[in-house]
Amino acid sequence: MYVLVPDDPVFFAKFQSLEEPLLGSLYMLHSAGPESDDERVIADAYDSWLQVLLKLPLWFDSHTAGTSTGTPAGYVLYGPRGDQLTSLYPIEVTAVDLGHLTACRDLFTVVRAGVPEQGMGLADTFRRVMEVLLLLPPDALLGTLRHVVPGETVVPVTLPAEQETEYRRFCEDIVTILSSGDAFAYRSHRAMYP
Numbered sequence: 724m725y726v727l728v729p730d731d732p733v734f735f736a737k738f739q740s741l742e743e744p745l746l747g748s749l750y751m752l753h754s755a756g757p758e759s760d761d762e763r764v765i766a767d768a769y770d771s772w773l774q775v776l777l778k779l780p781l782w783f784d785s786h787t788a789g790t791s792t793g794t795p796a797g798y799v800l801y802g803p804r805g806d807q808l809t810s811l812y813p814i815e816v817t818a819v820d821l822g823h824l825t826a827c828r829d830l831f832t833v834v835r836a837g838v839p840e841q842g843m844g845l846a847d848t849f850r851r852v853m854e855v856l857l858l859l860p861p862d863a864l865l866g867t868l869r870h871v872v873p874g875e876t877v878v879p880v881t882l883p884a885e886q887e888t889e890y891r892r893f894c895e896d897i898v899t900i901l902s903s904g905d906a907f908a909y910r911s912h913r914a915m916y917p
Contacts, residue, residue, distance in 0.1 A: 724815070724816055724817070724818060724821070725813045725814065725815050725816075725860070725865055725869060726813070726814060726816050726856050726857075726858070726860065727811040727812065727813055727858075727860040727864070727865060727868065727893065728779060728780065728811065728812050728814055728855070728856075729809055729810070729811055729812075729855075729894065729897055730780055730809055730810040730811070730812065731809060731897070731912075731915060732915075733901050733902065733912050733915070734852075734855060734897065734901060735779065737848050737851060737852050737901060738775075738776070738779070738852050739776075740848060741772060741845075741848065741849060741852065742769075742772065742776075744831075744845045745765060745768060745769045745772060745827070746769065748765050748831075749762065749765045749766055749769060752765065761830060764823075764826050764827055764830050765827055765830070767823040767826070767827070768823045768824050768826065768827030770823070771819070771820035771821075771823040771824050772824065774816075774817075774820050775814070775816055775820060775824075775856070778814040778815070778816070779812075779814065780797065780810070780812040797810075797812070797871065797877070797878065798810065798871045798877060798878040798879065798880050799877055799878075799879050799880070800880050800882065801879060801880065801881045801882070802881070802882055802887045802890075803881065803882060803883060803884045803887055805881075806917060807917070808882070808887075808890065808916070808917065809894065809915055809916050809917075811860075811864075811868060811890070811893070811894075812868070813860075813865055813868050813869045816856065821856065821857065824853060824856070825853060825857075827849070828846070828849040828850060828853050831845055831846045831849050832846045832849075832850070851900055851901050854900045855897055855900050855901065858893070858896055858897065858900070860893060861886070861889035861890075861892075861893060863885070863886055863889060864882070864886050864889045864890055864893065867880070867882065867886060868880070891916075894916045895913075895916075898912050898913050898915075898916060
């Protein structure tokens with residue numbers, strides 16, 4: 724299954740922030756004795772998290788302080804009027820990986836007490852990241868972006884008006900999922916999508 728992930732520091736930071744709690748929980752359960760069902764769920768989720776991470780656009784490389792070119796890796800996305808848009812990247816995620824991550828999200832939601840100091844924050848972050856990964860992209864937009872073949876030079880991609888409308892709705896859903904509940908964070912995040 725293909726998903727569209729944004730070249731967006733909020734998404735990337737939330738996704739990246741899951742690594743430490745996953746490993747910490749896995750270590751705690753492993754140290755507690757024989758392998759448990761929870762340990763297997765978290766181990767599978769960590770492996771799946773890593774598989775997704777390896778497919779994410781190289782946001783970190785193109786946005787590292789002092790080295791940013793201002794251009795996302797691979798292509799630059801434009802609206803029909805020529806305004807630059809935040810890029811979305813199609814990545815293929817297996818149903819198995821999504822299933823492992825969903826099972827772990829459910830586990831963290833139910834067993835908040837088993838994840839010291841993370842509690843509801845971890846479950847909420849996991850939920851938000853999973854909602855973005857499970858957000859069904861518009862077919863036409865996904866089709867357009869799946870056919871972009873980045874080469875040695877950056878490829879410009881201009882969306883037709885109808886796909887720009889789909890793009891804006893899809894991006895609004897991403898911002899709402901990741902930043903709702905905090906008006907300042909929502910406004911700041913929304914500003915990344917002109």
